[in-house]
Amino acid sequence: MQSYLLLCYAFIWVLCNRLVLIHCAFTDVTKTTDFYEFESSGNELFYNAGHRSRKRLKETGSKLENSILKSKVEVLGEVFKKHVNSLRAADNKQVELVFLVDSSASVGQDNFESELKFVRKLLADFTVSENATHVSVIAYSSPDNVVRYIDHITSPSRTNHKCGLLHYELPNIKYTGGGTYTRGALLEAQAVLQHGRRDSRRALFLITDGFSNGGDPLPVARELKEQGVTIFTFGIRNGNTKELYDMASQPGEEYSYILDSFGEFEALVRRALHQDLKAGSYQPLNNFSFCDSLCSARSDCCDKLASCSCGTHTGHFSCLCPPGYYGSGLASSCKLCPNGTYSLGLVPGDVSVCVPCPDLNHMTLGPASSVRDCQCKKSFVSIGDQCKGKNVESY
Structure with a gap:
């Protein structure tokens, strides 16, 4: 009987310790907070405190161990992400x-x-x-x-x-x-x-x-x-x-x-470091061979009007139509922006990259690369960035 009671006490002791670990593992640590708030929530186990007595976590094992590992990655990941974002935020x-x-x-x-x-x-x-x-x-x-x-x-x-x-x-x-x-x-x-x-x-x-x-x-x-x-x-x-x-x-x-x-x-x-890539800017390159991987022919992939460029944010090579045009930049894709719109030629894309002129009575002649290429139609005069109808004298 005494042995049975000792076994029960041991089981309860192990169970209580596991419940404490589960509480640590599932504490809400994904919110943005500083180190000391993390520490107060019981996650100091995950940090390098500068000594060798740190407890080592197993890479694989029970569901409990896996949940602790997941929590560890979340805790350290949030801290690291905060500091990397600070670097990115340089004015x-x-x-x-x-x-x-x-x-x-x-x-x-x-x-x-x-x-x-x-x-x-x-x-x-x-x-x-x-x-x-x-x-x-x-x-x-x-x-x-x-x-x-x-x-x-x-x-x-x-x-x-x-x-x-x-x-x-x-x-x-x-x-x-x-x-x-x-x-x-x-x-x-x-x-x-x-x-x-x-x-x-x-x-x-x-x-x-x-x-x-x-x-x-x-x-x-x-x-x-x-x-x-x-x-x-x-x-x-x-x-x-x-x-x-x-x-x-x-x-x-x-x-x-x-x-x-x-x-x-x-x-x-x-x-x-999971981030959604943004288009960013494109830098034209002198070497068209960088874009040879963009089509099955493996050469002359870009439109005759386009340039081979590098996305300085995405890190991908791309064919880029010139100002006044839109399209993917690949062969035969560069098209003139519709009348009354212009394109700076900064990014590849569909017709939505063509920006409408400020006034519905504006028109554009040939490739329009800026708002300065927007001209008022006949019978209208330009006043600032607007077109006003001329006063017609009756005879």
Whole structure:
């Protein structure tokens, strides 16, 4: 009988503890709030507090464990999203972004690709162009393998556009294997950011799955922060939590993220960086071959009147009809805007890209590229942007 009672007490104790975990897992943490509000709701378990005693969550298991993992991604995702949105909100749109991606042996080729997906996803809602966001991507492993694959910060140019970055430069970054020379990666980032624009916002994203070697990275991280650089650190699986916490901007709980797997890392990225792509602006390119992938013929895809362009926000190549026309820009698609409308030729699209003139009695002759091409019809005179009927004398 005594054994039976002890068993019952043990069962009740386990059940109570599980109910506490369920309460933590389903606390409403998706609302926009600061770190301290999250902490008070029982979610401090998910943050990097800068020490190694942090409890490790399993990647798979019971429904309870899965719900906790989902809650963890939601909590950290909301915090990260808040800080990324702050970068996007720069009044002058000038942002310098440096990515340090771990190419060490413990990462492996597949997980290295996950790091590059993070770069691609984070850039999804940044306008990358000469006058907006500049990007640098540095892959690091051993001291002789700290490679600046992409650098739009040191040498800004009109040719450094988002389409080339996503379609050509990122895919050319190679996985090497080796050590984890974090200090060398930070030094390389520091050299790059010295060329950043004076009034720009500057941020560095460090991803690693292990402990650094080859020297202490903390002094360099400290100098970068003193120079106004915001540092985000991501430790995956075996990261040195204290070192990553100390390298990150403060409060470290909001800028240092410890994930139990690359799968969890990708889930965080999807949660925090899911954005609806907007059309944005298009930059005409001199090389028409960039648009060869837009049609089955694989050449001469654009209309004879159109230009090959890059969506500096979407990162996609597109054929763009000239001002005064509308259409997809593909072969034989550019059409003259209807009489009484004009087009600035800024984006591809149907006839809705043609803007009506201010007055119903306006007309346009030939390709109209601005409101200045709107002219009043005969028997009307222009007064400001309106057309008024002439007084007709009777005889």
